[in-house]
Amino acid sequence: MPVAIQTQNLRKVYPAPPQRRRNYGTPMTPLGSAVPGSMAGREILALDGLDLTVEPGEFFGLLGPNGAGKTTTIGILTTRVRPTAGTAAVAGIDVRANPVAVKQRIGVVPQRPNPDRQLTAIQNLLFHAAYFGIPRSVSLPRAQALLDQLEIGDRGESKVDQLSGGQQQRLMIARALIHEPEILFLDEPTVGLDPQARLALWDILLSLHRQGRTIVMTTHYMEEADRLCDRLAIIDHGKLLALDSPAGLRARAPGGTLIEVTLDGDAAPVLAALQANPALNRAAANGEVLSAYARRAGEVIADIIRAAEQAGRQPLDIRLTPPSLETLFVSLTGRKLD
């Protein structure tokens, strides 16, 4: 069996958006001086040489902040985005050379539900099945079973607009499964869901995973990635920063608890006073925020506060984050997920 997904040196550069819309949409990395020439500084580099391999049956997570390149990656793998360079293969099939064969093998749950609003919930499933050549005699019982499984079995005849956001999202999952694809792609499937709907969706995804389906999911929720995924790729600015199991990634988190102290002024003088403190790792000043890692946070907080007072600063807020994917992420990217 070929690997489920393989990308090699995948690169995507979007042409510049129109000038007046520059400040809208997801922030991505402007190429700036990276590309000399007339277009420099106007194009958007979404993927910058991404290499990924996903094994069959794996629950694979793409974790990163908005604009990291997650949706672009999913877009390329689902034939909706044309890569600028590099290769991408799904089920051993090159997405550029044979998009039709790729589409036959994948199911896609979009970031925002996009049901056919002219149709009822079950018609959405039946017509989608028909687009895959599945006769109604097969698709009708399958559709009803999927709606039941997703606990919207009684909403089959409802118009899509009468479904709640969570119900629409579940309808999208049913639609992605109606033709029994080998590989399921989900782009931020739980954004905008209430906590209860999110938990219900997690159960559904885990049961699909137990059935042996390959699942690729993007998320910017740490907990979601931690709970669901076999392996996680942390990406930012279109680059792969780390790739491992959630436990493996946690083990790589920089030692100790992340301490962030917000001061009433510039944190740099405080940092200078703390440089010699052996209990602090990777101390850094970022504007008014001083951050550092420590094995025993409780013991060094007093040192930090003392150093702050000596430098004439008052601490306004102290935040502790135990070692986690979150602290790893911050140490890799220098920024928080949301």
Added chain:
Amino acid sequence: MTASPSPWKVFRALVRRDLHVVSRELPFFLLRTTLQPIMFTIVFGYLLPKMGFVQRGYTGALLPGILGVSLAFASVQAVALPMVADFGWTKEIEDRLLAPVPNWVVAFEKILSGTAQGMIAAFFVLPVARLIMGPVQALTASHIGLIFAMTFLGAFAFSAFGMLLGTAIKGEQIGLMFGLIVAPMIFFGCAYYPWRALAAAPVVQYLVLINPLVYVSEGMRGVLTPALPHMPISVVAGALVLISGIFLLLGLRTFDKRAVT
């Protein structure tokens, strides 16, 4: 694993979807696309002749033109409006872009669906306009096959044009598009006057030849009122085939650019 369905099978499923949706929306669609030509018919085909401002014979030139406008306007709208909405905000078309066929099959189906809707609009307006105008000089239904063929050609050309407009133009510019492109097309499309009569203004007569609606209007004259002056049917058919081909190629290309970014 299931084998890929044939593109033809997928195409038929796409047609069934549009049939299902369009048949339910048909009254609203007809109201939206044919009200304007019908009101025009009332003023220019009934009131003005009755008041004596235009000769009764005018209706012979007007009726085919009105059909041409209805056909073109309905075909453009049937494709352009859903495309603008689907790619602009609803994203509804994405489920069809996941179907295991090349994307152009999805676009081509939309154009054919628009063609059918344009033809329905024309065949709805024909009896209504005839009823409003009363007896129309030289009107004959004896070339029914030709009428169908000409209606199809015109509707197809304008559906393909709708695909181009709907995928090349941003959602917020749709109003501008109808104001700047479709409206002048209708006024200078020889719908309300035969092309031959433009000999009175020779510059205009040759300028309007770039307007696809001219060939639809003249084509409708050729098949509905063949005894009245009109462009030769062979010229009209040739022009419409050429125009259809150009709009089809451009429309499929802009569709693909929206479907795969």
